Amino acid sequence: MITENSEIKELAIEGISWKAKQYFQLLKFRLSALVVFSGMFGYGLAQQGAFDWTRLGMFLLGSFFITGSANTINQIIEKDLDKLMARTKDRPLPTGRLSVSEAIIYSMVLAALGSALLVWFVSPLVAGLSLFSLILYAFVYTPLKQISPISVFVGAFPGAFPPLIGWVACTGSFSTEAFIIFSIQFIWQFPHFWSIAWIGFDDYDKAGFKMLPSAGGKNFKSALQIFLYTLFLIPLGILPAQYGMTGMVSAMVAIISGVFFIFLAFKLLKSGSKEAAKKIMFGSFFYLPIIQIAFLIDKI
Numbered sequence: 500m501i502t503e504n505s506e507i508k509e510l511a512i513e514g515i516s517w518k519a520k521q522y523f524q525l526l527k528f529r530l531s532a533l534v535v536f537s538g539m540f541g542y543g544l545a546q547q548g549a550f551d552w553t554r555l556g557m558f559l560l561g562s563f564f565i566t567g568s569a570n571t572i573n574q575i576i577e578k579d580l581d582k583l584m585a586r587t588k589d590r591p592l593p594t595g596r597l598s599v600s601e602a603i604i605y606s607m608v609l610a611a612l613g614s615a616l617l618v619w620f621v622s623p624l625v626a627g628l629s630l631f632s633l634i635l636y637a638f639v640y641t642p643l644k645q646i647s648p649i650s651v652f653v654g655a656f657p658g659a660f661p662p663l664i665g666w667v668a669c670t671g672s673f674s675t676e677a678f679i680i681f682s683i684q685f686i687w688q689f690p691h692f693w694s695i696a697w698i699g700f701d702d703y704d705k706a707g708f709k710m711l712p713s714a715g716g717k718n719f720k721s722a723l724q725i726f727l728y729t730l731f732l733i734p735l736g737i738l739p740a741q742y743g744m745t746g747m748v749s750a751m752v753a754i755i756s757g758v759f760f761i762f763l764a765f766k767l768l769k770s771g772s773k774e775a776a777k778k779i780m781f782g783s784f785f786y787l788p789i790i791q792i793a794f795l796i797d798k799i
Contacts, residue, residue, distance in 0.1 A: 557620035561629070613629065659685035662680040749797035753790045
């Protein structure tokens with residue numbers, strides 16, 4: 500009898516643990532963590548004097564919950580499309596490991612918790628901006644992916660909000676500096692997402708996603724636009740130093756990183772190969788945290 504009870508308890512624990520892993524996958528942890536890091540960057544760059552660690556911690560936790568909610572809603576909307584793509588067909592919703600109703604409740608709980616933390620510990624303005632970002636990402640960008648390449652432009656707004664929201668969370672207001680760090684992340688997303696769309700073009704095509712800027716897909720025109728957007732990163736990377744937010748050391752880091760990014764985009768322009776697109780994608784993963792950390796270290 501004791502053995503049977505122990506086995507039942509073990510099975511129950513295993514079941515709970517398995518279920519928790521499915522919910523965890525809905526968060527898209529690495530993407531959510533990148534969003535939170537960008538928010539922390541904006542907060543840290545704006546900070547003058549000692550940190551209010553409770554306020555910062557609750558801002559990061561609230562942001563993580565709302566980002567997780569947005570990612571979950573995205574997967575709910577794209578459940579049937581995810582079944583068609585190799586990289587997404589094993590997610591919890593397409594496989595049926597979680598039901599749509601479970602995911603809806605989960606997303607609502609995450610959004611409510613995140614909003615409550617932001618309103619209580621940070622400000623209603625920050626909570627409102629975060630929820631606006633969620634709505635723009637989940638309910639505008641997500642359905643647009645099947646309609647027009649303009650979806651990337653629309654999606655770049657919620658994608659660039661984290662550092663701006665972080666600045667507002669720290670200072671309580673908008674400023675030119677907030678829009679500078681927003682602009683850097685906004686422009687960065689075009690070569691980042693277009694390189695991903697280039698690599699996964701066949702998968703995206705199965706789902707009817709129109710992500711690359713040219714109607715022809717993987718062609719010279721798309722590669723040219725990727726290249727042109729990387730050019731803007733150099734002047735934008737210098738602006739924090741010009742506005743007295745950071746020093747010239749981080750400006751040099753931004754210039755060097757930008758030149759390297761441009762070089763990778765030029766290689767794609769020349770070859771049009773999947774390998775060149777992969778190098779841009781991996782380069783973009785390094786570019787943003789490198790310059791953000793440099794800005795923080797070099798903060799005046």
